[in-house]
Amino acid sequence: MSLRAALQARLEQGIAALGLVLPADAVERLLDYQALLERWNATYNLTAIRDPAEMVTRHLLDSLAILPYVQGETLADLGTGPGLPGIVLAIAAPGRQLLLVDSNGKKVRFLREAIRALKLDGVRAVQSRVEEVEDTFDCITARAFASLADMLGWGGHLLAPDGIWLAMKGKAPDEELPGVPPGFAVRGIHALAVPGLDAERSLVVLGRSAS
Template sequence: MSEREPLRQRLRSGLTALNLTLGDAVVEQLLDYVDLLLRWNTAYNLTAVRDAGEMVTRHLLDSLAILPYVEGRSLADLGTGAGLPGIPLALARPELEVCLVDSNGKKARFLREAVRQLHLAHARIVEARAESASGRYDCVTARAFATLADMLGWGGHLLADDGRWLALKGRFPQDELDNLPSGFVVEAVHRLAVPGLDAERHLVIIKRSGDGPAARKPS
């Protein structure tokens, strides 16, 4: 049995639990991404997770748990870090135009190499803070790097008029839900069951409300 086989089995088992069907080629690309993370992590400190099996659970499956909620043709992933959840989503949806936004130079260098090696033709990297990024996207993702109010304040200008903001959170963020900036409304909150992860996960879906000024790019 190859060294990769246990990881492959863990990933496939998790995908089954999430009711996701991905082809063999995509599964191998996802594991190639884990290999890249492992190789670059020593020098670049991309993630606190050091074990390949834990990366499958905490990075791949945790990211792919929101795949059923990704709609439209374009997605911006703010504060993407090592490419999470943006790269797993881009691998699962190769036709999706994905913009990976992060201001950290070392992480941006890793992202460029990952996009090149994984042949992500529709992914691009923006080395900048969220508030400096431009464009409009059908989906915007952010993986718990700030409060909902701060996320929307920094990146709300990137959300298309009929787009959906997909915010990944741990515990149910009631205080944050009560303090959304004007121009935005919570469409739904879904509790996510990530296979192998013994921790709370919630997905907050936010859309423009149309009853107030939405967050805009600062002048």
């Protein structure tokens, strides 16, 4: 079995375990993204994970685990790094306008190449600090980016009135909950089971508070 076939099998098994149904070309495009990331990573050190199989688990499947919670027509992925979870979500659930935000120039260069190479319609990458981004979004994702207090302090202005914020964490960040700023409320904390990953993953869903 070729490496690509082995990675495809791992990815397809993981998608099935997550109970997801993706577009017909999604697996192929996700593997193209993984291969592009692996190639750029050799030169630019975009991620500490270098093993292709680990990339499938820790990057692709980890990002796909939040797909059931994603909603709305517009999404911003803050501190996206090499496009996680943003590019994965763009491939798995196309059709929304998606903004990838990172302050690191080499990561944004990679993102723009990935958008071009993978023909990701409606996806843009900007090199910016989160505080300086304007516009509002129906859904905001952030993966291991900062504490809940810092995330919302820097980027809370980007959340539309009825929008949801999906904060991807390792273990449930109970100690961070008291730091959620006024004007925001925790809507739920979900334990995520990432196929093949022997580590805790949780998703904190936040929104604007009614008051």
